Amino acid sequence: MLDDPHHRPTARHLRQFAKNMRHEPTDAEAAMWRLLRDRRLSAYKFRRQVPIESYILDFVCFEKRLVIEIDGSQHVKSRRDAVRDAALASEGFAIARYWNNDVLQQPTSVLEDILAKLAGR
Structure with a gap:
């Protein structure tokens, strides 16, 4: 079962890509x-x-x-996202997706929804 990834090997290129993404977030991710x-x-x-x-x-x-995934329009009906969500769900994760615009324009509503999801787990 997936726990903290520090305890699982991850491809070096993937770790580097994630590090780069942390240094260059989208406006909504930031x-x-x-x-x-x-x-x-x-x-x-x-x-x-x-x-x-x-x-x-x-x-x-x-x-x-x-x-929690923060998505732009490229994720509308994404088959790759559906496959990923199913793989994560099989490991016991719930996935909450929010549009970039919602995070930027309605952050309170997004946080309330996240809190509700956390309380239900």
Whole structure:
């Protein structure tokens, strides 16, 4: 079962790509990180741009096994996202997806939804 990825081998190129993504977030990812970092959301610990298997997750709370993805229009009806979500769900993760515009324009609503999902896990 997938736990903290520090305990699982991850391809070096994937770790490097995740590191690069942490240094160059999208505007929506940067905004979400400001809201989640340092246990700012009800003391839940989140990590960002976490490589797991062959995927990089935008944000993950391992305690509650909740993955948060911040998506743009390229993710509408994405087959790759559906396959990834199924693989993560089989490992006990729930996936919450939010549009970039929602994170930037309605952050309070997004945080309320995340809190509800965390409470339900």
